[in-house]
Amino acid sequence: MSIAAAVIACIGVASALFVEAKDLQVSVFHLRPDTLGDYMNSRLAVVFNLSLLAAGVCFFLGNLAIYFTFSDPLSRAIAVVGSFVGVSIALMGVFPINFLEWHRKASTFYLLGSLLLHLLCFADFFKTNSSMTRMVFALSIVAFMASFNLMLMLDWTLLDFPPCEDSANHFCWVSSSMWVLTQANILWCVCLGLSMRQHIVSQQSLSHRFAAA
Numbered sequence: 350m351s352i353a354a355a356v357i358a359c360i361g362v363a364s365a366l367f368v369e370a371k372d373l374q375v376s377v378f379h380l381r382p383d384t385l386g387d388y389m390n391s392r393l394a395v396v397f398n399l400s401l402l403a404a405g406v407c408f409f410l411g412n413l414a415i416y417f418t419f420s421d422p423l424s425r426a427i428a429v430v431g432s433f434v435g436v437s438i439a440l441m442g443v444f445p446i447n448f449l450e451w452h453r454k455a456s457t458f459y460l461l462g463s464l465l466l467h468l469l470c471f472a473d474f475f476k477t478n479s480s481m482t483r484m485v486f487a488l489s490i491v492a493f494m495a496s497f498n499l500m501l502m503l504d505w506t507l508l509d510f511p512p513c514e515d516s517a518n519h520f521c522w523v524s525s526s527m528w529v530l531t532q533a534n535i536l537w538c539v540c541l542g543l544s545m546r547q548h549i550v551s552q553q554s555l556s557h558r559f560a561a562a
Contacts, residue, residue: 358404358535362397379513381524382531383456386445398442405439407538408432414545419480427469427480434462434534453508460499463530467493482544488537495530498522 362385384390385397412431415424437459444451470489474481481489502510502523513521 356539358400358407360400362400362531362535379521379524381513382527383441383446383452386442386447388445388447394445398445401442402439404535404538405435405437405442407542408435408438408534411435411538411541411545414542415480418545418548419478421476421478423469423473423476424480427466427473430462430466430469434459434466437462438534457503457508460496460503463492463534464496464500467496480544480548482540484540485537485544488533488540492530492533492537495526495533498526499530502526 362382386394386401388394391397409432412428412435415431416428419425419428437455440455441452441459444455446452467489470481470486471493473479474486474489499510504510510523513524
């Protein structure tokens with residue numbers, strides 16, 4: 350289910366991005382992801398916001414699998430924080446940029462949760478019987494760097510980021526970091542779902558062997 354939700358999220362985000370980037374004739378990395386959910390200006394805002402809901406479900410289910418597969422405190426902490434991130438992603442779909450105050454709060458919770466989640470993944474990767482594969486760990490590094498960069502640029506008085514000025518001639522760190530974090534988290538969810546599936550199958554095969562013995 351988590352993998353299916355991630356696929357739906359990818360298709361929805363890609364569709365909304367393709368339409369807006371084609372109409373505006375701008376670079377993908379100059380367009381902030383949250384503007385795709387603007388009901389007033391984005392033609393596929395409904396698709397994008399529903400994709401955020403699907404991505405939130407993906408994150409929640411993937412981390413729920415961690416909670417019931419691994420019983421150590423660190424894995425349980427990752428599951429709780431990851432579930433929090435999933436809820437915040439879903440809230441960004443429920444409260445898009447048109448609901449500016451609530452959207453800023455949800456996106457700030459998402460940013461803080463992502464930073465903490467991938468920081469915990471670093472510690473988990475180096476412990477015995479880790480729930481993190483190398484691919485998940487690599488995506489955690491990318492997501493941590495993107496979220497940390499966004500934290501440095503966040504205006505804490507407004508809970509928002511500075512606008513990209515003269516984006517045609519300058520690289521926009523805000524929008525590019527947002528896109529990197531978005532894609533890294535979606536891929537992280539897919540790889541985590543595949544990893545959890547392997548762990549669950551392995552645990553079931555072991556339990557069947559013990560039952561047969």
